[in-house]
Amino acid sequence: MYKLHSSLLIGKGLHRECYIHPENSNLCIKIVVAGCDSETLREQAYYEFLEKHNVSWKMLPKFYGNVETNLGFGAVFDLIRDYDGEVSKTLEHYLSSAEETKFNSCGLSKAIPSLKCFLIQEKVITMTLKAKNIVYKRINYTEGILLIVDNIGNSDFIPICNYINFFAKKKILRKWQRFESTLLATYPHNKMLYRMLTSSHR
Ligand SMILES: Nc1ncnc2c1ncn2[C@@H]1O[C@H](COP(=O)(O)OP(=O)(O)OP(=O)(O)O)[C@@H](O)[C@H]1O
Ligand SMILES: [Mg+2]
Known part of the structure; x- marks a missing residue:
C-alpha cells in the first residue's frame, strides 16, 4: 500500500x-x-x-x-514534467497570464494545432475540452507539446464515433471548435491567444 x-x-x-x-x-x-x-x-x-x-x-x-x-x-x-523536471503546468495557467502566453507564444502557437491534428489522426474522442485539463509540457526553452490529462472518452449511449472514422472526425472537429470559442470567451483580453487562434496560416 x-x-x-x-x-x-x-x-x-x-x-x-x-x-x-x-x-x-x-x-x-x-x-x-x-x-x-x-x-x-x-x-x-x-x-x-x-x-x-x-x-x-x-x-x-x-x-x-x-x-x-x-x-x-x-x-x-x-506524470507530465517539463524538460527541467518541473511538473508541467496547465494551459489555463499559461493563458491566464499575458506574460506567460507571450513568453511561450512560439511554442503554444505550434502546440495547439498539433494537439488538434493528434486527436484527429489518432481518433481520440474527448468530453468537453478544458484548458485546466490540458498541460503544456515544455520540451526546451521555446517549444512544448500539449497533453490532455483528464476528460477523454465518449459518454454517448451508443459510442458509434469510436468505430466509424467519419463520425469520429466530425465529433472531434465539433469539440475543437467549441474549445477554441470557449478559450476566446474565457480570455478576451489575451491578444496573443486571439492571434494564435485566428491567424490565417494555421
Ligand atoms: N498526468 C498529469 N501530469 C501532470 N499534472 C497532472 C496530471 N494529471 C493531472 N494533473 C494536474 O492535476 C490537476 C487535477 O487533475 P484532474 O484534472 O485529473 O482532476 P479532476 O478532479 O478530474 O478535474 P476536473 O475538475 O476537471 O474534474 C490538473 O488540472 C493538473 O494540473
Ligand atoms: Mg480536471
Missing part, C-alpha cells in the same frame, strides 16, 4: 487529487475525492479501448492501472 502525503500533492480538480507516486517520480496517483466512481470507470474503459487500438501516447499520459493507497484506491498515470 502506498502512503500519500500532502507534500506529494501536485494538483486538484473538482473530483480528484493528483499526487506524485511515492516510488516513481515520473508517475502520479489520482484519488477520487468527490462524486461517484462512474466517471473513473468510463475513463478507464476508454483507456483500455485506446490501448487495444494501439493509439499513440504522445499527447496523452499513459494509464497503468489502479493501486491501493492510504487514501483509498488510486489510478496511476504518467
Whole structure:
C-alpha cells in the first residue's frame, strides 16, 4: 500500500487529487475525492479501448492501472514534467497570464494545432475540452507539446464515433471548435491567444 502525503500533492480538480507516486517520480496517483466512481470507470474503459487500438501516447499520459493507497484506491498515470523536471503546468495557467502566453507564444502557437491534428489522426474522442485539463509540457526553452490529462472518452449511449472514422472526425472537429470559442470567451483580453487562434496560416 502506498502512503500519500500532502507534500506529494501536485494538483486538484473538482473530483480528484493528483499526487506524485511515492516510488516513481515520473508517475502520479489520482484519488477520487468527490462524486461517484462512474466517471473513473468510463475513463478507464476508454483507456483500455485506446490501448487495444494501439493509439499513440504522445499527447496523452499513459494509464497503468489502479493501486491501493492510504487514501483509498488510486489510478496511476504518467506524470507530465517539463524538460527541467518541473511538473508541467496547465494551459489555463499559461493563458491566464499575458506574460506567460507571450513568453511561450512560439511554442503554444505550434502546440495547439498539433494537439488538434493528434486527436484527429489518432481518433481520440474527448468530453468537453478544458484548458485546466490540458498541460503544456515544455520540451526546451521555446517549444512544448500539449497533453490532455483528464476528460477523454465518449459518454454517448451508443459510442458509434469510436468505430466509424467519419463520425469520429466530425465529433472531434465539433469539440475543437467549441474549445477554441470557449478559450476566446474565457480570455478576451489575451491578444496573443486571439492571434494564435485566428491567424490565417494555421
Ligand atoms: N498526468 C498529469 N501530469 C501532470 N499534472 C497532472 C496530471 N494529471 C493531472 N494533473 C494536474 O492535476 C490537476 C487535477 O487533475 P484532474 O484534472 O485529473 O482532476 P479532476 O478532479 O478530474 O478535474 P476536473 O475538475 O476537471 O474534474 C490538473 O488540472 C493538473 O494540473
Ligand atoms: Mg480536471
